[in-house]
Amino acid sequence: MPVTASLQILPVSTSAQQTQFLDVPWLVYQDDPHWVAPLRSDVAKKFEPDNPFLQYGKYQQFIVVQDGKAIGRVVASVNDRLIEKENRKIGFFGFFECVENFDAFRGLMQAAEDWLKAQGMVEVRGPIDLSTHNNCLFLADGFDSPPMVMMPYNPAYYIEYMEQLGWQKAKDAYAYDFPLDVELPDKFEKGYHIALKAGVTFRPIHTKGEAFEQDCISLYNLFTKAFEYNWSSTPRTQEEFLEEARSLQSLVDPDVFPVAEYEGEMVGFFMGLPDYNIPLQKVNGKLNIPGILKFLWYKRQIDQGRVIAIASLPKFRRKMVPIGLIYLGMRGGQLKGKPYKRAELSWVYEDNDPSRKLIEASGGTICKTYRIYEKPLA
Known part of the structure; x- marks a missing residue:
């Protein structure tokens, strides 16, 4: 699927493309002092045939290629358990990474949307890596420090690009800081x-x-x-x-x-x-x-x-x-x-008032904000 004369979206179907898919974050964050590289083997394991997710869902990986090099990636997924729970055909996008190139970013999102529409989905939500039990959320505020263990991190332009593309905030989540002195x-x-x-x-x-x-x-x-x-x-x-x-x-x-x-x-x-x-x-x-x-x-x-x-x-x-x-x-x-010296409680949804009141009563203050987006699939 060509995006521009120099950009092409490819579904991941070969071992070489899988390697390109896994390599993308090292290109995106090569100059970012706050990024913590995921364990490459852990990410690769999510796409092996024995992933239990495949018992109740399916997915498709995509990369965007420029001059033979992958500069972005996304995974579109359908979780049948969530569809049954919400009684609505909602798909996810996740594992998203892209260099600062709006055309590439837009092309990846369009590829995910098109695949989900072909599966009969009427709405897309993300970023969610197959399940909210895995990595999910975009960092929306608090880019001045590395993420805590098992928390997401991304460039600030992700938020800017999502809003340019018309995605709406579904829900924010907060990380709270606790000084231990x-x-x-x-x-x-x-x-x-x-x-x-x-x-x-x-x-x-x-x-x-x-x-x-x-x-x-x-x-x-x-x-x-x-x-x-x-x-x-x-x-x-x-x-x-x-x-x-x-x-x-x-x-x-x-x-x-x-x-x-x-x-x-x-x-x-x-x-x-x-x-x-x-x-x-x-x-x-x-x-x-x-x-x-x-x-x-x-x-x-x-x-x-x-x-x-x-x-x-x-x-x-x-x-x-x-x-x-x-x-x-x-x-x-x-x-x-x-x-x-300090602890971070993360993450808590913005509308979880009982938990937020308890956390704030114990001295926690918001230090980072995260976001999940939604979009109808016309």
């Missing part, structure tokens, strides 16, 4: 003790052996219940969840990952993770032997962490479980000998 308000410790009196117990997550596997299954069940009604989201399979959990097993700091239990059942969790983007920024997307050595060396520089999620079953919110988890998670990051 400030104590939480007293009501958080009081809430923790109220939860204890109600029969709730708290402990660090297990990180080894059979206990880790069982905790992961409990986390999966709780995560699925707690976020059942999240916008634009459908549950992962247990297989998908456990695969990701195992990939993060060696990275977990149990002091910032407390769980809550009631009568032996996990009823809440505070999912904190050290900011491994700090060493990952040094390995350039490859955990080969030199990459592993660099990772281990620069791992010592980690001085911040990300709070990925705080969850509780609804009936335990009245027993102060979320308050207690925040108290323990933040206190865990402040223990003597811990390196953390």
Whole structure:
């Protein structure tokens, strides 16, 4: 599909084109000091035939080529579970990257829209990499620092180009900053003790052996219940969840990952993770032997962490479980000998008022804004 005399959109169908697809980010961000290269093997795995997503969805990769070189990429996808949940034929675009070239950007978006229309979709939403459990959102504000671990990053012109093309904001999300040299308000410790009196117990997550596997299954069940009604989201399979959990097993700091239990059942969790983007920024997307050595060396520089999620079953919110988890998670990051100077809680949708009130009451301030777009397919 020619875009201009020098630009052509190609569906990815060969191993050479797949290599070009994977190479695009290194061209886009070659001069950006804040970019953290994704692990190339992790991205490639998403397009292997055994990806569980293919049990309930389909996708098509595209690249835009100039003078034989890929300068942009996009993936159009259909998630049948989301269509069933929302009762509307909504498709996604994701894995988007493009150099600062409006014609190339527009051509990629048009290719994604055309493919989705051919699948019978009436609306497109993104960026979402197959699922909101993967990478999603464009950074819309806060370009002056690197992203935290497992958070997106992109050039500012993405937002400008999207609006020029007539895309509408579907929803914003926020990242919140927490300095760890400030104590939480007293009501958080009081809430923790109220939860204890109600029969709730708290402990660090297990990180080894059979206990880790069982905790992961409990986390999966709780995560699925707690976020059942999240916008634009459908549950992962247990297989998908456990695969990701195992990939993060060696990275977990149990002091910032407390769980809550009631009568032996996990009823809440505070999912904190050290900011491994700090060493990952040094390995350039490859955990080969030199990459592993660099990772281990620069791992010592980690001085911040990300709070990925705080969850509780609804009936335990009245027993102060979320308050207690925040108290323990933040206190865990402040223990003597811990390196953390700040934490980021990310991300929270703009219309999630209960969570935002709780986060802001605990001292969080918005530090970055992210955006998902929508567009009808005429």
